[in-house]
Amino acid sequence: MSDRKLNHSIPILMYHQVTPRPLPVFQKYAVTPKAFAAQMKWLALAGYVAIDLDTLLDHRSGRTSLPSRAVIITFDDGFQDCIEHVVPILHARGFTAIFYLVAGLVGKTSRWLLLERGIELPLMDWTAARRLEATGFQCGSHTMSHPRLVDLSPAACRDELLKSRRLLEDRLGREVRHLAYPFGFFNETVRAMATETGYRSACSVRIGLSPPEDDSLALHRVPVTGQDSLLDFICRLHTARGMGEVLHCKAQGAWRRLRRVGANISS
Numbered sequence: 001m002s003d004r005k006l007n008h009s010i011p012i013l014m015y016h017q018v019t020p021r022p023l024p025v026f027q028k029y030a031v032t033p034k035a036f037a038a039q040m041k042w043l044a045l046a047g048y049v050a051i052d053l054d055t056l057l058d059h060r061s062g063r064t065s066l067p068s069r070a071v072i073i074t075f076d077d078g079f080q081d082c083i084e085h086v087v088p089i090l091h092a093r094g095f096t097a098i099f100y101l102v103a104g105l106v107g108k109t110s111r112w113l114l115l116e117r118g119i120e121l122p123l124m125d126w127t128a129a130r131r132l133e134a135t136g137f138q139c140g141s142h143t144m145s146h147p148r149l150v151d152l153s154p155a156a157c158r159d160e161l162l163k164s165r166r167l168l169e170d171r172l173g174r175e176v177r178h179l180a181y182p183f184g185f186f187n188e189t190v191r192a193m194a195t196e197t198g199y200r201s202a203c204s205v206r207i208g209l210s211p212p213e214d215d216s217l218a219l220h221r222v223p224v225t226g227q228d229s230l231l232d233f234i235c236r237l238h239t240a241r242g243m244g245e246v247l248h249c250k251a252q253g254a255w256r257r258l259r260r261v262g263a264n265i266s267s
């Protein structure tokens with residue numbers, strides 16, 4: 001195994017909804033099927049191989065090697081649209097992915113979005129989730145009801161983590177070891193409870209490529225938004241940021257350097 005393979009950072013892509021008709025209030029989190037297809041085509045052309053989280057964690061504990069260009073594809077919330085608009089595209093490319101389901105709302109609607117954004121979107125049911133598992137995808141936990149775990153009592157937080165894992169395992173008939181924190185919120189207590197309740201990994205919304213030393217219970221992710229162009233997406237694969245953000249940072253850096261040069265000349 002080469003050093004490069006041991007040391008490279010991995011983009012863990014974070015998607016939410018994929019739909020041809022994004023709602024204006026949810027546009028940031030809704031990618032169109034056309035944009036999603038173009039992004040997956042780019043990954044395939046660039047030689048990326050989609051791996052699952054166990055493969056990544058096994059690699060990081062020294063047990064397996066990784067493809068030289070590995071990517072992990074994640075979907076939060078378990079929106080029903082993903083079944084129709086995501087699965088055929090991923091199958092066509094031979095890419096696996098993980099879908100984080102809100103276990104207590106499977107087959108219902110995204111009630112937490114009613115409070116957050118005034119909308120409710122349909123969530124996939126157990127039949128669809130079982131079909132995902134049977135066709136090479138994974139389902140993970142996104143808790144029972146999508147709360148801000150940091151705001152809950154320790155007992156309620158434990159319930160959200162443990163009950164969701166048990167319910168998913170019961171209904172899917174397989175072990176569930178991966179978690180995504182709702183809204184990405186966690187603290188040391190929540191993180192410790194995730195370990196205690198049997199999770200092997202947990203995704204956060206800390207933005208960045210996942211480095212080799214990443215905390216497996218607070219993994220960095222790369223958000224893909226509904227406003228991203230294909231160039232933004234390509235930029236995100238390498239920097240986790242869209243073109244606009246990267247150029248803004250570079251421009252700020254250049255401006256700071258110019259000011260330092262100017263100060264040295266005038267002093």
Ligand SMILES: [Zn+2]
Nearest residue numbers: 076077182183
């Ligand atoms: Zn969520």
